[in-house]
Amino acid sequence: MWSYFKFEIKQFFTNKKNLAIYFLLAFATLFYAFKIAPTYNPIESVDYDEIEARYLTRQEFLDHMEGSDLNGVHPSVIYAIGIFKEINPIDKKRLDALDEGDLKQYADLTRDWYYFTNSFTYRNEAFFSYNSKYFIENNKYAEDDAFYAYLEQAVRYDAYSKADYELSLDIFEQRTALQTFERLSKGLLPIILIVCVLLLSIDIVKKDQRHPSILKGFPISDWKKLLVKMFVALLGSVALFAPLLIGFFIIGLQFGFGNFNLPSPMYAAQLDWHLEGQFEMMTLGTFIVQSLTLLFTWFIVIISVVLLCSILFRSEMVNFAVGLLLIFGENFYASRYVGYFWDVQNYPTSYIQVGQIISKRRNFYYMNNNLDFTLGLQLLFGLAGVVILLMIVIALNKRYKLMK
Amino acid sequence: MIEIQNITVQFGGNKVLNDISMTFEQGEMIGLVAPNGTGKSTFMNVLMNYVKPLKGKVVFKDSLSYSNKSNEVKIHKFVSMMPDQSDLYNHLSGREHLKMFATMWQSDVKLIDETIEALNMKHYVNKKTGTYSLGMRQRLCFAMQIVANTEIMMMDEVMNGLDPNNVEIISNLLLQKKAEGKIIIIASHLLDNLEKYADRIFLFNKGKLVDSNQIIEGFSQAQIKTIRVKNMASDTKKQFQELFPTIKLQTLTNGMSLIHLPSSEASLLSSLTSFLVERNVVDFAFGKVTLNDLYSMYYHEDQNVPAI
Numbered sequence: 001m002w003s004y005f006k007f008e009i010k011q012f013f014t015n016k017k018n019l020a021i022y023f024l025l026a027f028a029t030l031f032y033a034f035k036i037a038p039t040y041n042p043i044e045s046v047d048y049d050e051i052e053a054r055y056l057t058r059q060e061f062l063d064h065m066e067g068s069d070l071n072g073v074h075p076s077v078i079y080a081i082g083i084f085k086e087i088n089p090i091d092k093k094r095l096d097a098l099d100e101g102d103l104k105q106y107a108d109l110t111r112d113w114y115y116f117t118n119s120f121t122y123r124n125e126a127f128f129s130y131n132s133k134y135f136i137e138n139n140k141y142a143e144d145d146a147f148y149a150y151l152e153q154a155v156r157y158d159a160y161s162k163a164d165y166e167l168s169l170d171i172f173e174q175r176t177a178l179q180t181f182e183r184l185s186k187g188l189l190p191i192i193l194i195v196c197v198l199l200l201s202i203d204i205v206k207k208d209q210r211h212p213s214i215l216k217g218f219p220i221s222d223w224k225k226l227l228v229k230m231f232v233a234l235l236g237s238v239a240l241f242a243p244l245l246i247g248f249f250i251i252g253l254q255f256g257f258g259n260f261n262l263p264s265p266m267y268a269a270q271l272d273w274h275l276e277g278q279f280e281m282m283t284l285g286t287f288i289v290q291s292l293t294l295l296f297t298w299f300i301v302i303i304s305v306v307l308l309c310s311i312l313f314r315s316e317m318v319n320f321a322v323g324l325l326l327i328f329g330e331n332f333y334a335s336r337y338v339g340y341f342w343d344v345q346n347y348p349t350s351y352i353q354v355g356q357i358i359s360k361r362r363n364f365y366y367m368n369n370n371l372d373f374t375l376g377l378q379l380l381f382g383l384a385g386v387v388i389l390l391m392i393v394i395a396l397n398k399r400y401k402l403m404k
Numbered sequence: 405m406i407e408i409q410n411i412t413v414q415f416g417g418n419k420v421l422n423d424i425s426m427t428f429e430q431g432e433m434i435g436l437v438a439p440n441g442t443g444k445s446t447f448m449n450v451l452m453n454y455v456k457p458l459k460g461k462v463v464f465k466d467s468l469s470y471s472n473k474s475n476e477v478k479i480h481k482f483v484s485m486m487p488d489q490s491d492l493y494n495h496l497s498g499r500e501h502l503k504m505f506a507t508m509w510q511s512d513v514k515l516i517d518e519t520i521e522a523l524n525m526k527h528y529v530n531k532k533t534g535t536y537s538l539g540m541r542q543r544l545c546f547a548m549q550i551v552a553n554t555e556i557m558m559m560d561e562v563m564n565g566l567d568p569n570n571v572e573i574i575s576n577l578l579l580q581k582k583a584e585g586k587i588i589i590i591a592s593h594l595l596d597n598l599e600k601y602a603d604r605i606f607l608f609n610k611g612k613l614v615d616s617n618q619i620i621e622g623f624s625q626a627q628i629k630t631i632r633v634k635n636m637a638s639d640t641k642k643q644f645q646e647l648f649p650t651i652k653l654q655t656l657t658n659g660m661s662l663i664h665l666p667s668s669e670a671s672l673l674s675s676l677t678s679f680l681v682e683r684n685v686v687d688f689a690f691g692k693v694t695l696n697d698l699y700s701m702y703y704h705e706d707q708n709v710p711a712i
Contacts (some may be wrong), residue, residue: 003507003508003510004508006507006509007504007507010500014495014496016495092660157511210490210491211487211492211493213485213486213488213491214487214491214492214493214504214548215502216452217452217480217483217484217485218508219478219480219481219507219508219509220477221473221474221476222473222475267471351633359582397471398472398473399456401454
């Protein structure tokens with residue numbers, strides 16, 4: 001078996017298609033690290049000028065209204081004065097903290113700023129509005145997204161205010177290498193990696209059909225061959241992180257690496273989601289470990305499904321189609337808040353947005369309290385287990401031949 | 405030992421192998437001869453369990469047969485079939501192929517260098533097989549099976565694309581393996597070579613394996629049994645039949661006429677020689693029926709020439 005493993009691993013890592021995948025991923029990573037990461041412009045940035053402009057405008061308004069007779073003025077003016085009197089001192093102190101370089105103080109104040117701002121902005125569009133960047137692309141749910149983001153920021157800054165590690169603006173803006181990985185994990189990165197795994201494993205059985213007389217007589221049983229192939233594909237999938245690590249180091253050298261104790265808020269889905277929306281704190285280390293665990297489980301699912309399809313249909317196109325169906329299957333039913341009506345937590349495909357599952361942003365998206373890391377693992381491992389069992393049963397059948 | 409018991413293989417209505425039973429012993433080199441598409445490869449594929457017979461079974465040592473998947477793996481540890489040159493990995497070197505087979509069959513790695521040396525592959529074995537000529541690929545495939553070093557080796561058209569020198573080199577290596585007690589089964593169209601080295605030669609006919617000794621009695625014995633005459637004129641044939649009515653004259657499609665001798669008495673040989681020389685027939689030889697003749701006789705005998 002060890003000999004076959006060595007043979008397969010050599011095949012895998014000399015396969016031109018596989019090398020092209022690693023090369024393209026490395027290229028994309030370098031492009032991201034050198035071109036995209038430095039220009040990352042978060043909506044919730046630490047923007048001194050913006051805070052100052054907002055502060056000065058409000059202060060000018062307050063100064064203008066100071067001493068004025070408010071009898072007969074529009075109630076919204078009185079409302080604005082009330083709000084501005086609350087928020088402006090916070091902004092002033094935030095500016096002072098930034099001037100003094102007291103980032104802990106800035107974090108402490110910013111936490112309050114986010115909580116307070118959220119409380120008067122959400123569902124109050126007649127008077128206040130969130131950052132306009134939330135409203136691009138006709139986002140019907142911009143209010144909700146901003147509400148979520150503000151709460152998340154508040155929790156992050158709360159953690160920063162109690163931090164026993166050195167703070168930086170890059171940490172606040174989630175630019176460090178580890179935080180970049182966190183951000184990407186909540187976006188397309190897991191799907192890109194899973195598609196890469198699909199492409200890497202798609203021909204792992206079929207490729208043998210080009211060399212039948214060499215391989216057919218190997219003294220190793222079909223089911224063992226399949227398990228070895230699976231293990232090799234898994235190792236190959238883990239190797240996808242090698243190009244990512246290059247990018248990680250480049251970003252780390254530019255913006256710092258961050259640390260595993262940084263906060264990574266998790267939406268507290270068990271609470272009343274809108275009115276009492278809250279977050280629980282988890283460390284970035286926990287987030288990364290859980291994300292990688294779920295991602296790795298997805299790798300196992302994809303590889304085992306590809307192997308099963310390979311022995312059933314013997315067509316790379318079928319493998320590709322079934323793999324894509326698994327990866328993008330969520331799109332057939334995913335829509336905002338649909339989890340309130342359907343038990344989306346019971347479909348393995350609902351767990352494809354790995355980072356969003358761990359941070360429970362997906363629960364917020366679906367309005368479903370039950371999407372959960374543990375349940376996701378159980379479903380995916382269950383699926384992989386059934387598929388692997390089926391594969392072994394077929395391979396053990398006396399009539400079945402892996403190579404025809 | 406290989407015991408073939410009542411093997412029948414049928415594709416559609418065509419019985420490619422029809423109730424074949426025989427035994428091959430250790431240290432035997434078996435030659436299989438037949439025109440293309442008559443079942444040689446199918447026979448080997450049955451021995452490897454690549455083709456499931458409709459009936460019958462193949463039994464190896466310790467009563468192992470292909471009754472389950474586990475047995476198949478056990479059997480494949482000591483039975484191998486030479487790979488086809490078109491199946492080589494073009495991006496791997498010859499040495500990598502040899503290592504692959506040596507590690508898969510856990511044979512002595514020293515065999516790799518010994519085989520490279522024996523087959524004169526040193527100058528190209530480290531290059532990618534994509535750059536090899538047909539002969540180089542063929543030698544590599546043979547070398548792969550040699551380094552696998554299994555007790556039973558099967559080779560389909562092992563001498564294809566090889567020059568006479570390499571045919572000789574490979575033949576000697578095969579003799580060496582045979583001396584080590586291995587069963588070697590070779591299907592080949594290089595009949596002279598097969599005749600020279602094989603202990604037993606079988607011809608395929610209508611799904612049956614026929615021992616060459618059954619076709620011509622004493623085929624494998626070195627006795628003067630035939631006069632082989634090249635391009636014998638029809639007049640001469642007629643005169644021969646008139647003068648020697650009891651002696652069988654047979655003309656093959658390759659133009660060769662065979663005079664089957666009832667005995668090797670000197671007087672008979674002398675009178676036959678005189679008969680031929682008097683009619684200016686000089687291209688003839690005494691000896692036995694060759695495998696080439698047998699092949700022609702068996703598969704392409706000119707039906708228009710009456711045999712006496």
